[in-house]
Amino acid sequence: MAQDDPLSVTFAALADPTRRAILARLAEGEATVGELAEPFDVSLPAISKHLKVLQRAGLVEQGRQAQWRPCRLRPQPLQEVAAWMAQYREFIGQSYDRLDDYLQELQQDREKEEGK
Structure with a gap:
């Protein structure tokens, strides 16, 4: 996959059902990593890896408000x-x-x- 092809990177990120579910949750509003992890039977590090893929695709950004780091859909x-x-x-x-x-x-x- 070409790193300079944003559409391919986006489709690759969307290929995983967990990542699509994370995006669906973020479409409802900002959430922390812990809140995003709640409905899944996976570890926080696994959710963090999914978020990194979504961030590389530009689909998610993570803010910083004191200790709270909300994720939001782009x-x-x-x-x-x-x-x-x-x-x-x-x-x-x-x-x-x-x-x-x-x-x-x-x-x-x-x-x-x-x-x-």
């Missing part, structure tokens, strides 16, 4: 993923339209056969 990389995916929306829509047409043809053929 939307920019997700906006870049959404923009990339938007390029394929028309293709996906057309594919679904073709599938719908084909299924309607099958249904009509079936109805004709049953009517005989």
Whole structure:
């Protein structure tokens, strides 16, 4: 994976279900590492490793307020993923339209056969 390809780094970070769950939690608001670790049956160091991957991808940043270090979601990389995916929306829509047409043809053929 090219280090200078932010989209690849973002997709790699999003590939793990634990990291996606962490992002979903952060979409609700800031949280500490301990709060993020609560729903998982893994160690704090494991959660910290996941957070480092998310930070390298630019998806999460960690602030510093006295002893409290809240994590927060950064939307920019997700906006870049959404923009990339938007390029394929028309293709996906057309594919679904073709599938719908084909299924309607099958249904009509079936109805004709049953009517005989």
